[in-house]
Each structure stands twice: as C-alpha cells, then as structure tokens.
Amino acid sequence: MSMDSTTSGTPTIQYHNINDQPVTAIVAVSVSTYQRNQRLCFGDLIPGEFPLAANPSIVLHATCSFFRQPANFPPDNELSISELAALDMCQKRAIFKPMGPEERQNLKQRCGGSWKLVLRFLLAGEACCRRERSQAIAGPGHSIAVTSNGVVYSFGSNSSGQLGQGTTEEEWRPRQIRSLQGIRIIQAAAGPGRTMLISDAGQVYAFGKDSFGEAEYGAQGTKMVTTPQLVESLKNIFVVQAAIGNFFTAVLSREGRVYTFSWGNDGRLGHQTEPSDVEPHPLLGALENIPVVQIAAGYCYLLALACQPSGMSVYSVGCGLGGKLGHGSRTDEKYPRLIEQFQLLNLQPMVVAAGAWHAAVVGRDGRVCTWGWGRYGCLGHGNEECESVPKVVEALSKVKAVNVATGDYTTFVVSDDGDVYSFGCGESASLGHYAAADDDVQGNRHANVLSPELVTSLKEVKERVVQISLTNSIYWNAHTFALTESGKLYAFGAGDKGQLGMELVNNQSERVHPERVDVDLRKQKDNCEDLRLGSDGQSPFMYMITFKKMFSAWLQLGVEFLAYSCDFLAEPPPK
Known part of the structure; x- marks a missing residue:
C-alpha cells in the first residue's frame, strides 16, 4: 500500500533516512538517549501538537517496516509478527495440531510459502464443510446427524446396513451408533446404501454396501x-472429507x-481405475500441486474448490452432459x-455444491451462480x-448468500441472516414452501419453482438457519434438513422409510411443514464457531487472539517503539 500526500492537499514530507533494520536494532535504543523537545507542527497549528493524520506517510512507512522485520519470537525467530500470528492461529486448528514439523513445512510450501496462506486454507475448509461443527446429512433414504462433539445418530x-447399527432394520427415530464410542466424528457422507464417517484423527469408517462405485445398481x-x-x-x-457419487x-x-x-x-477419473478398485488413486492433472479445500460429487462428475495464493477457484472433471462441468461445452473431462x-464474472468462489445434474457456487460477495x-x-x-457456464442468479441479487445445497434438480440457498430460498423440483414437497394448511392441496405442494422463493415455513421456526442438506439421488424421493444456529434440526419431504426421524401417521409418506427432529445437536462453544472469514479469507480476530497470548512481550516492544516514534516525529522536517 502506498499513499501520496500531494493528492490529499498536504505538503510532501521527506523521509528521515528510515532504513529497514531488525526489530532489535530499533527497540534496543535507550529511550533516555533522546532529548525531549517541544513538538513542532506544520502550518498554523498550535506548537506542541503534531497532526499524525495529516501526514501519515512517515508513520505508515515506519510501521510497515517494523512489521516486515523478523520478530525474534520462537518457534521461528525469522518470522514477522503477522506470520507468527498466522502460525499461532494455525496451531489452534484441529487438523493442523497433529502434524509434525516436516508435514507443516510441506503444507506451507504447498499453500504458497506463507503461514497466512496456510491459515486461509484451513479456515476456508472449515467454513465450507462445517468441520468440527454439528451437521445433518439427508442421504438417499437414510439420514446421518453428527453433534458438535462427534456423536453420530442414524x-x-x-x-x-447403512445405518451402522448392526442390523438391517429400519429406524424411524434417531439412534446413536454405539460402536463409535470414544471416536470423535467430524464429517459424514451418505450415498445410496452406503455411509462414510471421518474421525478427528483422519480415519475413515464405512458401512452399508462394500463397494466404492456403482452403488445404485448393486452390480458391486x-x-x-x-x-x-x-x-x-x-x-x-x-x-x-468424503464425497459419494453414483459411480465413484x-x-x-x-x-x-x-x-x-x-x-x-x-x-476414468484422471487414472486407470476399474469399478472394483478399493485402493485410493490420487487425482492427477492440474490439481496435483494445488491445495483443495472442498470436494462435491454429483451423479457422474466431481467439483473441487481450490485455494491458491491468487484466490479461490473451481475445477471440474467427469461427465459433461448438460454442461454441468461449466466449460461452455458438453464434453467429458x-x-x-x-x-x-x-474470473470473467469477477467472483471468488467460497462454497461449491454438486447436484445430480447441476451445480452451484456461492461467491465471497454473496452472489450465487448455477449451471x-x-x-x-x-x-x-x-x-x-x-x-454450460456458471451464470449469476439475478433473482437473488438483493440476497447475500453464505451457503448453497443441491440435489436432484433442486437447489437451496442460505442467506447471511439465516433466511432460506429454494427452487426446482417440488416432488415429495421437499422445497418447503407450503405450510400445513395447504397439506390437502396436492398440486400446490408438489409444484415446481422456476425462480428462488423464500421458504416461509422455515421463517416460522424463528431461528437462524446455518445448514441445509437435501437428498442428492435420482432414485429416491427427496427429503430436506434445516439446522439452526442453536442446534435444532427440522425435517420435511419424503419420510416413507423413516429418513425424517419421525413417525408418520394415517398412511402419510411425507411431511410438508418442517418438523422438529428429536435429536440434540446443540452448538458447543469453541474457536471454530467464533471465527468468521473476512474479506481477504482470513479471520478478522486473528491478530487480537494472538496478541493476547504474546501480550507481555508485545507490550514491551510496543512501548519502546512508540517512544522511539514519538521522538523521531518530534524533530523538525529537513530544510
């Protein structure tokens, strides 16, 4: 950043031979060696006053020079204050803590050589995937709920056997998976007849069908x-994170x-894979050396949200029918x-969602794109x-979106104030637009919606919605979950197999109005919940939290540097 004092109407000030030098060279100077003179002023101001705001260039230069220098703090004395702050915040993240020194350095280089970039990578992943926080997954015919402390209900x-309860019997009420006691789960994925859970130790647990592909058909x-x-x-x-598509x-x-x-x-997805493969294969090509923060699986394609020093970007691979890969054509990749x-839309992607046949993205500025x-x-x-290319949803131009969810021809958008909008296929009443009074109007509750409409039935909940999950399968009737900020879970849509977590009466097969699910997913107070991404993708509280930890050392440095700065600025300008 540079500032031109001439453009603000103030006289040009020459620097006082300010040379970049280590912090120790600045703070080691004894304050008493400077003669306290009467502060001079510029213009017609009263002697003794010094208008810092009128001539900020000197202060800005000195301050920037100070923060660029090695801070001489452990664990790395060569890091600047801002890099130390970023590293300190990285060390608070759950997936960073268990990493060894070599693994951390490798991640740093992979992210672009800066701890600030590593922090942005970690926070971006937490924000778009709800890591370490409660979540609900509306799978094809079955559902998974994870509390913020890692307890799983199905x-x-x-x-x-996709419920993981040791049986093949349906469950109409949320039931804890007792065999996972002592294991904290942070992520879940549900596919046709299959469930995958991820622990805070990075281990993956799976149950249901024992194949990784072609789950719909039962061929494997x-x-x-x-x-x-x-x-x-x-x-x-x-x-x-895990994502389950139909073929992969x-x-x-x-x-x-x-x-x-x-x-x-x-x-084949970037490698020579067979349908019966049970070994993981790294995705080759453009993403081999680019860190990815989120993946989303559609019926036959994959989206990846990548985090680069230049910003966030989206990559796609797989079947291109319908233009769902977003490249302006319908060819496979x-x-x-x-x-x-x-890039043409000047939009920084922050969240991606892959429906069965369509996709969506939320940008940092709150715009929503679909294709x-x-x-x-x-x-x-x-x-x-x-x-065939992402297009901004103009009907949401006055809404600042923070999240998006997609299913089989259905889309939900969550705004920053907790409102929910939905559009697309109204089958199974999964859009949530019609209240209980309209239950008898079969045509209305199953009507398709071509433009985003506010889900007024969720407004009646009188709580801020933080997550929406809906069924992403072409073979199952859809149901939808809405998770509130306080941890309450509401469900609506198809419930003929117990996937809503409640008993249906009078031969009902679905719920039109959102109903509370009897499971406690209440929000736990922790660092993950308190942090919010700023406009640059970093936490605005990063420095505040870090400086609290380093307060004593920083206070001493700050006082000495302030004394030095004040004496320096008190000297008259050169003639």
Whole structure:
C-alpha cells in the first residue's frame, strides 16, 4: 500500500533516512538517549501538537517496516509478527495440531510459502464443510446427524446396513451408533446404501454396501457391512472429507489432495481405475500441486474448490452432459479443468455444491451462480434451460448468500441472516414452501419453482438457519434438513422409510411443514464457531487472539517503539 500526500492537499514530507533494520536494532535504543523537545507542527497549528493524520506517510512507512522485520519470537525467530500470528492461529486448528514439523513445512510450501496462506486454507475448509461443527446429512433414504462433539445418530432405510447399527432394520427415530464410542466424528457422507464417517484423527469408517462405485445398481457391493469398519486402504491418508457419487467415491486429505475410487471403465477419473478398485488413486492433472479445500460429487462428475495464493477457484472433471462441468461445452473431462467463467464474472468462489445434474457456487460477495441441466427450474433463472457456464442468479441479487445445497434438480440457498430460498423440483414437497394448511392441496405442494422463493415455513421456526442438506439421488424421493444456529434440526419431504426421524401417521409418506427432529445437536462453544472469514479469507480476530497470548512481550516492544516514534516525529522536517 502506498499513499501520496500531494493528492490529499498536504505538503510532501521527506523521509528521515528510515532504513529497514531488525526489530532489535530499533527497540534496543535507550529511550533516555533522546532529548525531549517541544513538538513542532506544520502550518498554523498550535506548537506542541503534531497532526499524525495529516501526514501519515512517515508513520505508515515506519510501521510497515517494523512489521516486515523478523520478530525474534520462537518457534521461528525469522518470522514477522503477522506470520507468527498466522502460525499461532494455525496451531489452534484441529487438523493442523497433529502434524509434525516436516508435514507443516510441506503444507506451507504447498499453500504458497506463507503461514497466512496456510491459515486461509484451513479456515476456508472449515467454513465450507462445517468441520468440527454439528451437521445433518439427508442421504438417499437414510439420514446421518453428527453433534458438535462427534456423536453420530442414524435413521431411515437400512436394507444394506447403512445405518451402522448392526442390523438391517429400519429406524424411524434417531439412534446413536454405539460402536463409535470414544471416536470423535467430524464429517459424514451418505450415498445410496452406503455411509462414510471421518474421525478427528483422519480415519475413515464405512458401512452399508462394500463397494466404492456403482452403488445404485448393486452390480458391486453384494456384501453388507452393518457396523462401522475402518477403511484399511485409507489408513495412511489423513482424510478430512468424503464425497459419494453414483459411480465413484472421492476423499480429500488434510494437505488438500484428492483421491478417488472406482470411476469405472467408461470415464476414468484422471487414472486407470476399474469399478472394483478399493485402493485410493490420487487425482492427477492440474490439481496435483494445488491445495483443495472442498470436494462435491454429483451423479457422474466431481467439483473441487481450490485455494491458491491468487484466490479461490473451481475445477471440474467427469461427465459433461448438460454442461454441468461449466466449460461452455458438453464434453467429458478426464482430468480436472479450471472453470474460467468465475474470473470473467469477477467472483471468488467460497462454497461449491454438486447436484445430480447441476451445480452451484456461492461467491465471497454473496452472489450465487448455477449451471448444468435446468430441468424443473433448478438453476433459478426463471426457465428450464441448460447453462454450460456458471451464470449469476439475478433473482437473488438483493440476497447475500453464505451457503448453497443441491440435489436432484433442486437447489437451496442460505442467506447471511439465516433466511432460506429454494427452487426446482417440488416432488415429495421437499422445497418447503407450503405450510400445513395447504397439506390437502396436492398440486400446490408438489409444484415446481422456476425462480428462488423464500421458504416461509422455515421463517416460522424463528431461528437462524446455518445448514441445509437435501437428498442428492435420482432414485429416491427427496427429503430436506434445516439446522439452526442453536442446534435444532427440522425435517420435511419424503419420510416413507423413516429418513425424517419421525413417525408418520394415517398412511402419510411425507411431511410438508418442517418438523422438529428429536435429536440434540446443540452448538458447543469453541474457536471454530467464533471465527468468521473476512474479506481477504482470513479471520478478522486473528491478530487480537494472538496478541493476547504474546501480550507481555508485545507490550514491551510496543512501548519502546512508540517512544522511539514519538521522538523521531518530534524533530523538525529537513530544510
């Protein structure tokens, strides 16, 4: 940053031979060696006053020079104050704590060589994936709920043992998975007949069908696993997220590397994978050396949100039918390819969502983009046309979005004030637009919505919604979860298998109005919940929290530097 004093109407001030020098060279000077003179002023001001605001260039130069210098603080005396602050905040993140020195340095280099970039990478992942926080997953016919302290509940269809309860019986009420006691779960993914859970130690547990691909058809996975089992092939990879598509499964490591299983013969995903593969393969191509913070799986394609020094970006790979890869064509991509449209829109992606046939992104400025198949109005553009590149949803121009969720031709958007908007296919009453009074109006509650509409039924909850999850499968009737800030979970849509977590009466197969699910996901107070990403992708409280820890040392430095600065600024300008 530079400032030109001439443009502000103030006289040009020459620097007093300010040379960049170590902090110790500045603070080591004894304050008593400076003669306290009467402060001079410029212009017609009263002697004794010094208008810092009128001539900030000197202060700015000295301050920037000070913060750029090595701070001589452990653990690395060569780091500047800002880098130390970033490192201190990194050390508070759950996935960073267990990393060894070499692993941390490798992550630093992978992120761009700065601890500030590492912190941005970590916080971005937490923000878009709800790591370390309560969450609900509306899977195909079954549901998973995870509390903020890592306890897991499951309910719904259980024909393949996907509830992890040791049986194949349906559960109509949330039931804790007791076999996971002592293991803290931070992430969950639900696919057709299959569930994957990720622990805070980076271990992956899976149950249900035993295949990683083609889960809908049952071609593989005839063996059923009814209790959580550690995925042996992932034991040496610290996993932080999983995404289950129809033909494949993908996982994301804490270093931001993507691995996939079982893409199949007709659309190999960046490597020579067979449908029966149970070994993870690194995703090759453009993302090999770029850290990824979030992955999202559609029916036959994958999206990856990447974090680079230049900003956030989205890559896509897989089946291109309908234009859902976002490259302006409908061709397949065997290797990840950058979606360039976001640069043209001047939009920094912060959250990605992959529906079965369409995709969505929320930008840092709160804009929402959608693309892919537009059937039933799921893109929110007022029609059913396909879009082969991301297009801003103009109907949400007055809404600042913070999250988005996609399903089978259905889209939900959460605003910064907790309001929820939905559009697309109204089948199974999963859009939530119609209150209980309209239950008898079959046509209305199943109507498709071509443009975003406020979900007024969730306004009646009178709480801020922080997460929406909906079924992302073409073979199951959809249901939807809304999680509030206080940890209350509401459900609506299809419930014929118990996936809503409540009993249905009078031969009902769905709920139109959001109903409270009897499970406690209350919010726990911790660092993850308190931090908010600023406009530069970093926490605005980063320095405040760090300086509290280093208060004593910083106070001494600050006082000595202030005394030095004041004496320096008291001297008359050169003639």
